[in-house]
Amino acid sequence: MPFRRKLLLLLTALTPAVSAPAQTAAPAGPSSDPVAQNLNLRFANGIVAVAEEKIITVADVMQYIGPLLPQLRNEARNEKEFQERLEQLQDSAIQDLIDRVLIVKEFRKDEKKQIPVSYIENAIADELAERFEGDRSKFLAYLRSKGQTIRDYRKEVEENIIFQYMQGQQRKSQSVVSPVRIETYYSENKDRFYREDEVHLRLIQLTRTETETDATLLEQANQILERFKAGEKFEDLAKQFSKDLKRSKGGDWNWLKRSDFRKEFSEVAFDLKKGEASKPVLLPEGAFILYAEDRRFAGIQPLDEVRDQIERVLVQQMGRASQERWLERLRRNGYVKHH
Known part of the structure; x- marks a missing residue:
């Protein structure tokens, strides 16, 4: 209920x-x-x-x-x-x-x-x-x-x-779900597991100061890109140079959909391949370098990716049904008088 x-x-x-x-x-x-x-x-x-x-x-x-x-x-x-x-x-x-x-x-x-x-x-x-x-x-x-x-x-x-x-x-008592039941649920509910294009984004932000020009910002950003191309980890470069809130996490913004991005970043981010960094994006507030840690493309998620999620749903469903049956038995066998 x-x-x-x-x-x-x-x-x-x-x-x-x-x-x-x-x-x-x-x-x-x-x-x-x-x-x-x-x-x-x-x-x-x-x-x-x-x-x-x-x-x-x-x-x-x-x-x-x-x-x-x-x-x-x-x-x-x-x-x-x-x-x-x-x-x-x-x-x-x-x-x-x-x-x-x-x-x-x-x-x-x-x-x-x-x-x-x-x-x-x-x-x-x-x-x-x-x-x-x-x-x-x-x-x-x-x-x-x-x-x-x-x-x-x-x-x-x-x-x-x-x-x-x-x-x-x-x-x-209802915590074990058979693989067959999981697969059946997946087959019957595939639409629930559709996902949009997503990118696991890392970002380096170089904040513009009052005296900095576009040229100096681009120069700094390109120097960082050269170090990345030479083999340094983007995560380490973000910790060293980025000025955004995710600096301590290596510029990690986790998985993002197109709708999560501001317009200036969306096309740039989704043009990147896994492991690729963008050219500097110059905006009034500074210069930005985007990096695709990983990519996931639109479509139905594979069963292996959603197996744990389905198992949790089924455990909850089975638990509720089992508890209701148990309570119905207790009610039948107990003394209850409604006024």
């Missing part, structure tokens, strides 16, 4: 690696919050679902979606679209919170599986340092504002670690 994947990706980006959204988000707003009012209208008793022995409340959902609401508001074109997307977000959050409960239950079925105490302690220490600047009194005040004890918090942290571990195990 694209919307749910987006929700999870955004929440991952907004929260520390060891923390669940409910843990890191600000406490749910007061009932005057229109989003909270919306949820309270949908769930009059404040309970949105029960998963196993866990009651999931309106406050839990508000804490989960809180970090996303400003972005949702900015992206919505009007109030109607905002309300529609808000309801989708709420439903996705409810399902995610239910799934977390079921995933933790699945982990605990195997009594041999335990999260080491040191993992929990380290996660709490990191959270204390990052969110509360090491101030334990602020940390305890935060727990009181949530109505939590330290024991509750430790359990929450442990369950966050379990959740991430179980998801990681699912992804790991």
Whole structure:
């Protein structure tokens, strides 16, 4: 489900690696919050679902979606679209919170599986340092504002670690893609691997001073070219003479398409063969020497060049499909009641 994947990706980006959204988000707003009012209208008793022995409340959902609401508001074109997307977000959050409960239950079925105490302690220490600047009194005040004890918090942290571990195990189980599957994907999606003409460019820029003439600039540039033709590396000459931002990298601008160049450079760069340097290009700001480190011509990229890229795409696809099947099984076998 694209919307749910987006929700999870955004929440991952907004929260520390060891923390669940409910843990890191600000406490749910007061009932005057229109989003909270919306949820309270949908769930009059404040309970949105029960998963196993866990009651999931309106406050839990508000804490989960809180970090996303400003972005949702900015992206919505009007109030109607905002309300529609808000309801989708709420439903996705409810399902995610239910799934977390079921995933933790699945982990605990195997009594041999335990999260080491040191993992929990380290996660709490990191959270204390990052969110509360090491101030334990602020940390305890935060727990009181949530109505939590330290024991509750430790359990929450442990369950966050379990959740991430179980998801990681699912992804790991789908990390091998057969060569045949890669080749099939390539054959069926060749248009995706079309590329334009590209040149791997190195550049030497000689900046014009107030007193320099075209003749003196050209003389300097031609002297550098003679040293290149005599066998010196263009990279070394760029480090020695170039005045542009890439000097320390030997004038390396990496792979560029025609559209990446200013008009004065485009034809010059794409007329070069691999290993060839241009004649000096004279412009008001200085003289430039272009060098083609390598060339790639327009067309479909060979399979060997895109194999790793295809493998990553397929691993992600397989991982999502596998995780959805896994979650569907947990949902079938678990106790879930929606309110």
